[in-house]
Amino acid sequence: MATNSPSDTLAPLPSHVLVVEDDAVLGLAIEQALEDAGVERVEICGSTEQALAALRRGTPKVIVLDVHLADRDDGWAIAELVTTLGPDSPRIIFSTGKPDDIPANVAAMGCIMEKPYDTATLVKVLRQPRRRGIIARLRGL
Numbered sequence: 001m002a003t004n005s006p007s008d009t010l011a012p013l014p015s016h017v018l019v020v021e022d023d024a025v026l027g028l029a030i031e032q033a034l035e036d037a038g039v040e041r042v043e044i045c046g047s048t049e050q051a052l053a054a055l056r057r058g059t060p061k062v063i064v065l066d067v068h069l070a071d072r073d074d075g076w077a078i079a080e081l082v083t084t085l086g087p088d089s090p091r092i093i094f095s096t097g098k099p100d101d102i103p104a105n106v107a108a109m110g111c112i113m114e115k116p117y118d119t120a121t122l123v124k125v126l127r128q129p130r131r132r133g134i135i136a137r138l139r140g141l
Contacts, residue, residue: 010127014061014091016041017126020051020078021066021095026115030064033119034126047071051078062091062126064113067102076106083109091130093122 017039021027027044034042043060045051048071054060055078063082067075079092092110094102099112113122 009129011129013037013039013123013126015039016043016058016060017062017064018043018045018051018054018060018090019064020045020048020069020075021064022046022070023066029119030122033123037123037126039126048075048078052081055082059085059088060090062093064093064095064122065110067094067096068098076102076109079106079109093125 013034017034019027019030019034019042021030021044024046027046031042031044041060043054045054046069048069051063051065059082063078065075065078069075076094079094082089082092094107094110094112095115095117096102096112097115099107099114102112111125113125
């Protein structure tokens with residue numbers, strides 16, 4: 001009888017996903033794909049300011065973060081901010097057409113989806129168990 005290894009086990013979809021994307025068509029496509037997959041709450045923000053306001057209202061489980069927004073070209077600053085929330089900080093998925101522009105220390109905060117990508121691939125990524133960083137592993141979290 002075959003058994004599943006922990007890496008074969010799919011994680012449940014997050015209940016709340018914040019999508020920070022200034023391309024309205026892509027944002028709507030992501031929203032529809034996540035809702036169709038069963039994500040209960042999908043919030044779309046088109047700017048850094050909107051994203052910060054959404055984070056003040058509540059903490060999502062996952063942030064899909066465009067790193068090159070129209071109002072700022074360093075969308076990863078949001079990722080740096082949320083990682084200060086500790087072990088319960090939202091999972092970060094970077095969304096970019098230029099993955100090489102993301103500094104290595106920032107890229108290590110989450111996974112990178114290179115545009116254009118299929119929204120079904122994003123759903124698959126959300127079903128993968130969250131990788132724990134070295135600090136969390138050392139602390140036994």
